[in-house]
Amino acid sequence: MxxxxxxxxxxxxxxxxxxxxxxxxxxxxxxxxxxxxxxxxxxxxxxxxxxxxxxxxxxxxxxxxxxxxxxxxxxxxxxxxxxxxxxxxxxxxxxxxxxxxxxxxxxxxxxxxxxxxxxxxxxxxxxxxxxxxxxxxxxxxxxxxxxxxxxxxxxxxxxxxxxxxxxxxxxxxxxxxxxxxxxxREANSFSGNDFPVTNGPGEGDQRIEIETWRLDVEARGKAAHSYTYQDLLDLPSEDVTATVDCTLGWYSTQVWKGIPLRDLIDSIEIQGEVIAVRLEAVSGYAQIFPLQEARQILLATHVGGETLEHPHGFPLRAVVPSRRGWFWVKWLARIDVIAV
Structure with a gap:
């Protein structure tokens, strides 16, 4: 042929x-x-x-x-x-x-x-x-x-x-x-809250009352801990310089301050082997990360020395340096530690 x-x-x-x-x-x-x-x-x-x-x-x-x-x-x-x-x-x-x-x-x-x-x-x-x-x-x-x-x-x-x-x-x-x-394309890096906002339909519409807001941490479907906003502020924090890169075509590098997710994982007793962590927003929007990647996530309360504003996820958002922006879950309300 x-x-x-x-x-x-x-x-x-x-x-x-x-x-x-x-x-x-x-x-x-x-x-x-x-x-x-x-x-x-x-x-x-x-x-x-x-x-x-x-x-x-x-x-x-x-x-x-x-x-x-x-x-x-x-x-x-x-x-x-x-x-x-x-x-x-x-x-x-x-x-x-x-x-x-x-x-x-x-x-x-x-x-x-x-x-x-x-x-x-x-x-x-x-x-x-x-x-x-x-x-x-x-x-x-x-x-x-x-x-x-x-x-x-x-x-x-x-x-x-x-x-x-x-x-x-x-x-x-x-x-x-x-x-x-x-x-x-770069957009307002190192500017605190003054960088672009990208939200899906309906996201961010629900206003959060900080007095009643809680971050619930569960392991294998059972409640392990419930944190108030002040509880999180009292925990040891870290500063991380990371870039949020949106699929709309903009990126912004900021200094984020918050609690390493690994600290919350390590603070609870879990039966079985942890394989993944699920982060969920108050709206129900959620993302799942394998354990190795989850341990690199920061739960941010501040950006550029400023308290997070509502459009950027106040009171708590995930900073996931390895992922695109739509994985950086905002308005966090629940963490599920998945174990087998």
Whole structure:
């Protein structure tokens, strides 16, 4: 069997999309491995490098016309819509990187948040497209001399595109807000409570009466301790410099003061082996962390020498240096220590 540009291109596209998906999802959760964000960008430029070949293949398919059946009718339309929206995802990402458009777009979302939300929404139609129209690659499509040369070409274009894009982004950051390796832009670091607020629908609406507020700590479903706000202030505290990095595309580095979560965990008797900790807000919003990560969390009462204000989670919020901002649970009311 001879080398097929169609099979090679579709296989390369699938590989690029898989890398983009895995690294993109990682970036929505964690902020530790900077090289994964660069890998995401390299895969994006690989996708761009494949556009000319994919366009030629699609054009040949379109010239055969539509037919009143699923594969040559419905799937052709799905594929066209998928292609157009994929181009939009690319444009949104590049526009955010190079600051070509206003940061805030539609529905109070930023360009970068629309980039990842739309990309996630396209996973289902992409899977359908791959299932119905996937040409299984043959050995020459991946291991032949022609395949190797084309892969080298794609790699060269990807590295060149990534490098050029980073240079342009760095130049933009010199005259505007600094840029982090995640792609987020700096916003009012070391400013106390004067940094951006991002809350989900309905979050923060419930005002907290500090006289009646309690932080309840439970282990294996049984009450272990209940702290008043003053109880927490009387506990030994630590100062931690940490960066909250929001998926809307901003980050802010602050000095947080509070009680290490590990101190509360270690202060209670727990039967069994602790494997995770669940943090819950007064609204019911919650996140679960494995024990090793939970022991790095700070329960903050202050930021930049100031008492936390309500929009930032007063009286108590989690500071989770390894995670994106939506894991930094605000208005904490309950901690569940999960053991087996």
């Amino acid at each position: 001879k080398f097929s540009l169609l099979r090679f291109t579709n296989t390369a596209l699938l590989a690029a999309v898989l890398i983009l998906t895995l690294t993109g999802i990682y970036g929505l959760f964690w902020t530790l491995q900077g090289w994964l964000f660069d890998l995401h960008r390299l895969a994006g430029w690989s996708l761009i490098a494949l556009i000319p070949w994919k366009t030629a293949i699609s054009w040949r398919s379109l010239k055969r016309g539509l037919q009143p059946d699923f594969d040559r009718g419905v799937m052709i339309l799905v594929s066209l819509l998928l292609a157009l929206l994929t181009l939009l995802v690319i444009v949104l990402g590049v526009a955010w990187l190079w600051r070509l458009l206003p940061a805030e777009a539609w529905l109070r979302q930023t360009l970068i948040s629309w980039h990842w939300m739309l990309a996630l929404a396209l996973l289902a139609p992409f899977a359908l497209h791959a299932w119905r129209r996937w040409p299984r690659p043959a050995k020459p499509d991946l291991l032949s001399r022609r395949a190797a040369l084309k892969m080298l070409g794609i790699g060269a274009v990807s590295v060149a595109g990534w490098w050029l894009a980073e240079q342009v982004a760095a130049l933009k950051a010199l005259s505007q807000a600094a840029r982090r390796f995640t792609g987020s």
